[in-house]
Amino acid sequence: MSRRPARPRRASAADDPDVWNLRLYIAGQTPKSARAISNLRKICEEHLAGRYLIEVIDLLKEPQLARGDQIFAIPTLVRRLPHPIKKIIGDLSNSERVLVGLDLRPAPRTRR
Amino acid sequence: MKQRSGRHVGIAKAPTGVSGLDEITAGGLPAGRPTLICGGAGSGKTLLGMSIILNGVVKFREPGVIMTFEENVEELTQNVRSLGLDVAGLMAKDKLAIDYVHIDRSEIEETGEYDLEALFVRIEHAVKSVRAKRVMLDTVESLFGSLPNESVLRAELRRLFRWLKDRGLTTIITAERGSGTLTRHGLEEYVSDAVIMLDHRVQEQISTRRLRVVKYRGSEHGTNEYPFLISERGISVEPITAVGLQHQASRQRISSGISQLDEMLGGKGYFAGSSILITGTAGTGKTSMAAHFAQATARRGERCLYFVFEESASQITRNMASIGIGFDAHVRSGRLSLQAARPTHFGLEEHLAAMRRLIDEYRPAAVVVDPLSNLMSAGNPHEVTVMLLRLVDLLKSRGITAVFTSLTPAGMAEDQTELGVSSLMDTWVVLSMGEVEGERRRYLYILKSRGMAHSQQRREYTLGTQGVRLLDFRPPAAAASVSANGNPQGRSAVATARRARR
Numbered sequence: 059m060s061r062r063p064a065r066p067r068r069a070s071a072a073d074d075p076d077v078w079n080l081r082l083y084i085a086g087q088t089p090k091s092a093r094a095i096s097n098l099r100k101i102c103e104e105h106l107a108g109r110y111l112i113e114v115i116d117l118l119k120e121p122q123l124a125r126g127d128q129i130f131a132i133p134t135l136v137r138r139l140p141h142p143i144k145k146i147i148g149d150l151s152n153s154e155r156v157l158v159g160l161d162l163r164p165a166p167r168t169r170r
Numbered sequence: 171m172k173q174r175s176g177r178h179v180g181i182a183k184a185p186t187g188v189s190g191l192d193e194i195t196a197g198g199l200p201a202g203r204p205t206l207i208c209g210g211a212g213s214g215k216t217l218l219g220m221s222i223i224l225n226g227v228v229k230f231r232e233p234g235v236i237m238t239f240e241e242n243v244e245e246l247t248q249n250v251r252s253l254g255l256d257v258a259g260l261m262a263k264d265k266l267a268i269d270y271v272h273i274d275r276s277e278i279e280e281t282g283e284y285d286l287e288a289l290f291v292r293i294e295h296a297v298k299s300v301r302a303k304r305v306m307l308d309t310v311e312s313l314f315g316s317l318p319n320e321s322v323l324r325a326e327l328r329r330l331f332r333w334l335k336d337r338g339l340t341t342i343i344t345a346e347r348g349s350g351t352l353t354r355h356g357l358e359e360y361v362s363d364a365v366i367m368l369d370h371r372v373q374e375q376i377s378t379r380r381l382r383v384v385k386y387r388g389s390e391h392g393t394n395e396y397p398f399l400i401s402e403r404g405i406s407v408e409p410i411t412a413v414g415l416q417h418q419a420s421r422q423r424i425s426s427g428i429s430q431l432d433e434m435l436g437g438k439g440y441f442a443g444s445s446i447l448i449t450g451t452a453g454t455g456k457t458s459m460a461a462h463f464a465q466a467t468a469r470r471g472e473r474c475l476y477f478v479f480e481e482s483a484s485q486i487t488r489n490m491a492s493i494g495i496g497f498d499a500h501v502r503s504g505r506l507s508l509q510a511a512r513p514t515h516f517g518l519e520e521h522l523a524a525m526r527r528l529i530d531e532y533r534p535a536a537v538v539v540d541p542l543s544n545l546m547s548a549g550n551p552h553e554v555t556v557m558l559l560r561l562v563d564l565l566k567s568r569g570i571t572a573v574f575t576s577l578t579p580a581g582m583a584e585d586q587t588e589l590g591v592s593s594l595m596d597t598w599v600v601l602s603m604g605e606v607e608g609e610r611r612r613y614l615y616i617l618k619s620r621g622m623a624h625s626q627q628r629r630e631y632t633l634g635t636q637g638v639r640l641l642d643f644r645p646p647a648a649a650a651s652v653s654a655n656g657n658p659q660g661r662s663a664v665a666t667a668r669r670a671r672r
Contacts, residue, residue, distance in 0.1 A: 083288060085287040085288060085291055090283055090284070090285070093282075093283075094282075097282075117287070117288055117291040118291070121291045121292070121294065121295035122295060124288050124291050124292045124295070125269060125292060125295075128271070128272050128273065128274075129288040129292075130271055130273065130286055130288050130289040130292070130313075131284045131285065131286055131287075131288055131289075131317075132284060132285055132286070132287040132288045133284060134284075134288065142277070143277060144277055144279070145277055145278045145279070146278070146279040146280070146281060147278060147279070147280050147281075147284045148280050148281040148282035148283060148284045149281075149282035149283045149284065150281055150282055151281065151282035151283070152281040152282055155279060155280075155281040156279075156281055158279065159279030159281065
């Protein structure tokens with residue numbers, strides 16, 4: 059897997075404040091990682107079509123990157139932009155919670 | 171595979187370099203395996219763990235990794251700077267790697283399956299970057315507060331400790347002590363090789379840290395609680411008997427406080443810095459002998475620390491005044507300190523720690539422990555003997571002259587002690603009573619006194635308003651004709667002492 063499987067449509071996408079900058083940390087090709095990638099793509103296509111950037115980082119290849127984003131769990135999705143930074147750990151199978159976690163949907167009243 | 175099955179015979183050890191700890195653990199922590207260090211807040215877990223890691227780097231050429239979950243690198247560096255440990259320098263030389271794993275619960279959402287593989291990746295990366303042999307996880311259990319899914323965490327911790335073991339890393343895992351359990355989250359279930367427990371208590375305004383090896387699979391270890399000290403010179407588990415024989419033996423002599431007794435001790439008294447045992451049955455005047463010594467010390471202008479275990483300070487002051495020994499003036503001038511305590515109120519280790527602290531503060535030239543036998547009530551005989559050994563070592567290493575009194579129980583031979591400490595003592599004065607012509611009389615002899623030509627005589631003495639007074643030597647009538655050393659050997663100074671029978 060390459061580091062940037064989902065290339066930005068425009069070269070300046072990373073700097074565009076309207077573009078969501080998402081990073082998914084995985085460690086090797088595991089079923090969990092594969093699920094997380096496909097779940098993330100699906101959610102982005104549905105809710106952020108055309109304005110997202112996904113960067114998949116395999117920590118087995120780039121272990122030094124885990125420290126910078128304070129990654130301890132796999133898979134971990136980091137919303138780098140827009141601010142503030144958000145992290146979602148898990149295979150993103152519950153899209154409802156992913157949307158809440160990414161602030162794409164307000165948290166249900168039962169949740170704090 | 172064969173090596174594996176043989177590991178219980180004599181397992182490899184990773185020395186800690188912490189003074190005293192290697193002796194207790196017969197060589198250090200289990201090499202290539204995890205050790206749990208648990209204790210309450212402020213018990214010194216992190217300091218001990220870091221000392222072992224940093225000693226590994228500096229003393230044993232074993233680079234180390236510290237995974238810290240609670241304090242960042244700056245805080246850790248700051249914590250050990252006071253102990254003279256240079257964290258930044260070692261990191262710059264690639265001998266030490268520290269990774270701060272910070273988890274901000276508020277910015278984390280959880281959905282679906284996950285594992286802690288990234289943590290493994292980080293540890294492995296740090297280990298590879300310095301070729302580490304030792305790893306510390308401080309305090310990995312803080313993950314319990316950060317991660318909502320406890321079952322995932324438990325499974326992953328189990329896998330982590332296994333993983334560290336498989337890589338042959340000597341690992342230190344710190345954990346907070348739980349109520350009724352060794353650790354709050356039961357980490358001892360996963361780390362079964364070795365467990366060290368630290369304890370920090372403040373009692374009677376004396377803060378005492380103690381260390382105990384709770385478990386050490388496949389190895390012998392000391393089971394006592396040992397005083398654990400944090401000082402500017404680093405961490406130590408002290409004092410340890412093995413290091414006790416390096417002290418300088420003094421040739422200087424000091425008075426026993428009784429001139430006739432000094433005469434018997436080669437004419438000059440005790441050796442400065444030696445340990446003296448005075449034993450006797452009840453009522454023979456052990457305390458009086460010790461009090462003479464304390465008074466003589468204070469009169470020379472030196473400080474004497476007197477531990478009173480049977481009476482209060484005012485009681486012993488009153489009693490000694492009756493035989494002409496005035497403690498008050500010396501207490502006022504600061505040359506005498508009376509410390510009264512009942513040994514039963516403390517555990518032995520606390521006692522030793524408290525005594526040690528007083529010795530450190532008061533810096534006496536002489537110490538009296540009166541009576542030693544009372545310590546018996548504070549522990550089993552073996553523990554008492556071990557503790558005394560350590561106390562004697564401590565005093566000797568500081569050149570402090572020590573007088574210990576000990577009660578000989580009725581019926582026990584006078585040249586025996588309950589505590590079996592006589593071999594630790596340089597000089598042993600035996601007091602006894604006998605009935606002659608319907609009168610109770612007191613006798614004294616020097617059973618041994620290392621390094622000096624001492625008298626072999628058995629001398630009668632009295633206890634009067636002028637204190638202890640030895641009478642002229644009178645060879646026993648029956649033995650006079652046969653005893654070669656029964657001759658008074660022309661001790662003219664002694665001969666002038668008048669007989670003062672009441």
